[in-house]
Amino acid sequence: MSCLGEEPAPQGTQEASEQHSNSNKDELLKDPFASKSSQILFDAIDQLQSCDASQDIDIPQLVIVGGQSAGKSSLLQSLTSIPFPVSHGLCTRFATRIISRRTPPKSRDEVVITIVKPDFELDHIFNYANENPYDKYVYRAETLDSHTFAELMEEVPFPRCRLVSFSSNVMAANDTKVSEKYMGIDSGISPSNKNFATEVLKIELSGPQRAHFSILDIPGHVSNAFRVHKWEMEGIESMIVEYMKKPQNIVICVSDASNDLENQPIFKLAEEHVESTRLIPVFTKCDKATSQEDVVGIATGEDQHFRPMKHGWFVVRNRVGDEGASFDLDEAEATLFGTAPWDRVQNRRRGSKKLRDYLGGLLCAKIREEFPDMQETVKSLLGEQLALREVLGEPRADGNAQLRYLMKIVDGYTADVEQALKTPWNFSRKEMQLRSIVSNRNRNFDRDMMTKGHTFEFEQPRLLYRQDTPAIDQTGLPPTPDGSPQPKSKRNGSKRKSTQNRAAMDNGPLTSAELRAEIQKQIHSFQSSQLPGLLNPDILPVLYRQQTTNWITIARDHLLGVSRDIQTAAERLLVEQLGYDSTQPDSDAYDNLLPILEDMGCKAEKKALDRLEEYYRDELTFPFFTTNPEFTRRLEENRVIRFKNYTYEHLQDVWNKVIQQPDNGALFDASLDAMYARIHPSAAQHTEEEAHDILKAYYELSLRTFIEHVNMRIVEGMLVSLQGPLKGLSTEYLMSLSEAEIEELAREDETKQVQREQCLARIARLTEANKIAENALRETRPRAVEAVA
Incomplete structure (x- = not known):
């Protein structure tokens, strides 16, 4: 399989280039959102996603894709510090958006989990009935351990765990189930079973030690329709492609190092639908690789059968389920990748921490690049919806409203x-x-x-x-x-x-x-x-x-x-x-x-x-x-x-x-x-x-x-x-x-009423989005410096 991209830097000069990292364009800041302007723009993107503006505009975000059991959950845990359950096949039935924010010193940590609409309409992909009260779900806590998270996803009653109530609509301890009650998932192969959900589980992390970060995990690509409907398998692939095609998305494409790359169709999809400037390829489970030389050859560009990627390959080690809380992933990755043949991979491409830093810098640059155009798009869409609102007129619920409409x-x-x-x-x-x-x-x-x-x-x-x-x-x-x-x-x-x-x-x-x-x-x-x-x-x-x-x-x-x-x-x-x-x-x-x-x-x-x-x-x-x-x-x-x-x-x-x-x-x-x-x-x-x-x-x-x-x-x-x-x-x-x-x-059919409601909802979203964008641009606009005499 060939992959789009450019030739990476020669591997032989790896150590020398690392000593001059400040002059190398690929070396990104450890915390690219450390500057005030970057934090303002990141917060604006977060607010735009929170007000569902992603339904109207393309918002820059990191999107992680891969096949089933490719190690996405373990990688997400490494990148986000969320204790995703590993080796249980969980969190694969719906998309998950993780947002991390750094709060002022001495502020307390907080975890907020909600369920929101997807970035775009998926009814043409999944013909699911939208009858589930997903928008009513709210979970708040100070921390989230792996056991609690697994139980929350697996639809079992919560054990006795501490919930911190920050609002009156927080779910009770025994009412925090997600998949079945709020997303309507009912696994099985009978015609009535629903194995996936189109809604997105949104996990918001905040605290003084958190980094600014945002990533979207999509259900893994299904290679065969085992225990799921065939049309659902095809629907998952269509959904992955839709996220891949969005020009604002930076796509992290995960490949299992223990499996032959040519047998992983996710990269064929990425090659077809993602420009090389937006594609970040990652080898996971490198400690389980059956042919380390083959993986290293692809990652370094030495294997001529695979065209090198523009951003280069990253290699990571996965956390496995039996490794306890004292396990240090950074140390384990340093030990693994410090030995041959992994040491031939550039140091800046080795390990989850390097990947996280690189992704943060890439996302920051993408946000800065796209933000002015996003604001113009919001203004244009808002103008269109206001014009449509004028055409649709006022609701005509009673005789007076009907007469005013006709008048x-x-x-x-x-x-x-x-x-x-x-x-x-x-x-x-x-x-x-x-x-x-x-x-x-x-x-x-x-x-x-x-x-x-x-x-x-x-x-x-x-x-x-x-x-x-x-x-x-x-x-x-x-x-x-x-x-x-x-x-x-x-x-x-x-x-x-x-x-x-x-x-x-x-x-x-x-x-x-x-x-x-x-x-x-x-x-x-x-x-x-x-x-x-x-x-x-x-x-x-x-x-x-x-x-x-x-x-x-x-x-x-x-x-x-x-x-x-x-x-x-x-x-x-x-x-x-x-x-x-x-x-x-x-x-x-x-x-x-x-x-x-x-x-x-x-x-x-x-x-x-x-x-x-x-x-x-x-x-x-x-x-x-x-x-x-x-x-x-x-x-x-x-x-x-x-x-x-x-x-x-x-x-x-x-x-x-x-x-x-x-x-x-x-x-x-x-x-x-x-x-x-x-x-x-x-x-x-x-x-x-x-x-x-x-x-x-x-x-x-x-x-x-x-x-x-x-x-x-x-x-x-x-x-x-x-x-x-x-x-x-x-x-x-x-x-x-x-x-x-x-x-x-003055009568109007139900379609027109629904159209008006949708228009009003979109105006509200776009008005809020325009306000967010204007505030962000105003706060990040360079201020004139007065000359000092």
Whole structure:
């Protein structure tokens, strides 16, 4: 197996390098936390772990991993001075975090044991039910011997031992069991058995002789599923990998020196998931090694089959169970490692004490390196959670809270509606700029009515003797490039028989010639009951109805388009108000309020269409009548143009004939008769022209009135209606609802309630973490030194 890392220092110069330890970068302080700033940062890390901030941020820590029976418990005892039971297979069913603190001189020793959550969610690894009261467990004492610790872990009643009560929630002497009662462990291979726990046993040691230290022990890697479930074995490996991958963790990888390294899968996992800068390899049970030369070859880098580690290997001797309290581990390790072949290993890599000093220095350096980034991460996460808290809103447990919740949404929605109608350009999203959208629709409606609203094109008279005079434009549209005020029909000049069905809007209006034919048809039909040459006024409503057939269709499409725009804007404004673009939108309120907006929109749309139908029906059924002087002016203007054109066509001819034969009275009379006949057309032609001009003048005035009525009355009514989706969702609307309706609108499902509780809990953790980090950085920040004159 190959291991990541760098080449260690040559072994041959070991003793010389040790004499110059101050210049060697690998030589670390015996107590790296001796400085005040280091102690402050270590205490801050400890406080961050105590407030469960490790659930949100990666906190630097030492993590010890290894296989089952690899000697982790004995190594932990050597590193932490905790009397871990050895050779009993204990403390392997859950992770254990050990925190050691140095307290002021003459302060008393204290041991506090609690059970806390893991650093990250493990439900996807172990599908255990979290029904155990682990957070209620507290054990306090001045000391902790191996027998007490073993009994505490093994779930047997406590013997008579001294407990020191420092708080009211200390467990009674016969109620200190951990594994079964508080973690729910029930060993066995039946489907209901639970062989491991995801919670962490936290052991806090403090006293004037303690060193600052923190380490996390993870259950040993299981090589085969003997007496445990196979999925639990796989889960333990997944949990080990998760701890290995955390970039802030310094991983101590323990290998049993009495077993071939290639047979220990823990190092394969470490090589795959841990950078060499974070990996500290340790050989345990060196006094039991079956092949000391092989172990020394790997530890010194002499064995070329194994790539040396960046931090080098450490070798330690384990404490065994039958060695009494008087056993001196430091002396035993010095004796073992002072002999061949162990003396080839660098002195600074031999023994538990050297390992402890090295780990302490490494952890101290890691904390200093990571702490500023940790604080920035805490601030960023806190900001995100506060924003989420704003989106989730206040709990809605009673009617008043529910009403306040809805009022806040409605007030914000109302303000956004006003902005969409008055200052739409302040919105970045186009669909929210409602006033601009509707104004564009109104202009398009005006254009469509001018170009497509009429069934027939009107004749546009032009003065024949003034070629620079454009056709009279009485519609208000700008002239087209050819000088005509309205687009020419593609069928202009067609001799086809007039048919109203052919006046489809897609193909444009029918021609003015077809209008003349329709007028002739109607005159012929209506003259059956009156004298020839007289215009029957009943013809005009018939022609007007035909000419305005397209109005209702174009106007309906316009109103439906406006309705869609209003509904889209209303939905978008509601979405913005509820924070629906955030990671956690208020989907409950959206689901509850959107149907109300849609219902209001449907009613407003129906009301607008009804108003349109009513106005158009009145337009067709009311008598032809107007007091607008523009009607008379336009009608007279058309008559004058016709008279001038007729006169122009024959005046020159009459004058020439008179000049040529001034004495020919008969010729002169004939010319005047022809001129009179042209200027004063037949009764039939006069009736046609009168019908056309009256219809044209009246239509043009009515068209402008219709457009303005639709846009200024009906469309604007849709926008500002107090029953519409924009103005309808208001404070007045909420106050009109019953308590049951308010409760229905403000309801939230259990998921949202749980989400809010989790958010509040995380805010509390992060707020406390941010306070801890700020205090630590403030206390460790270099202070300016005033210059002394």
